[in-house]
Amino acid sequence: MREKGSPKLNQLFYKTGKMERLFLVHVLFTMCWAVPQDLAGKMFTFPKESDSDHVRLMPTGENYSSVTVCLRYFTDVKRAFSIFSMATPTSPNDFLLFKESNGDMELNCRLIERQVPSLGTEEMATWLGTV
Structure with missing residues (x-):
């Protein structure tokens, strides 16, 4: 049976124990969610009037001109x-x-x-x- 995907990733995934595989999957999911996202086409909805509801956007860089x-x-x-x-x-x-x-x-x-x-x-x- 031929393994699909990257040979190095397959070797790492299939030759490790269950806990190591679980950790690897966790790291991969965390990396996917940590990538900065473009907010074009996104919408923030505030369904009721409030003086405190807000959205905080955290910039990825430090200095902006x-x-x-x-x-x-x-x-x-x-x-x-x-x-x-x-x-x-x-x-x-x-x-x-x-x-x-x-x-x-x-x-x-x-x-x-x-x-x-x-x-x-x-x-x-x-x-x-x-x-």
């Missing part, structure tokens, strides 16, 4: 709310997209506040600086 955020959202919330906030070591809202209750969009970059035209439910903004 710029960050671009492109997103689409839907809400029936009528009050003002934050759409995106990026924290840096010096500020918890160093780059902030904020939707006001009247529908206007506010962009805050390093404590500089600007009113920007809203694109409806799709927003795009770029932050230039060093994190």
Whole structure:
């Protein structure tokens, strides 16, 4: 009977004990889940209104010279709310997209506040600086 797959992997898998195979399978699954993933086409849903529900995205690198955020959202919330906030070591809202209750969009970059035209439910903004 011919073994399928990589000869080295087959040799490692079939010539080890049950516990070693179990450990190897665990390591392979862990490595698959640890790979950074592109969030394009993904959706975060918050089914009920809350002041504390949020998503935390952890960057894979340490220093960035710029960050671009492109997103689409839907809400029936009528009050003002934050759409995106990026924290840096010096500020918890160093780059902030904020939707006001009247529908206007506010962009805050390093404590500089600007009113920007809203694109409806799709927003795009770029932050230039060093994190």
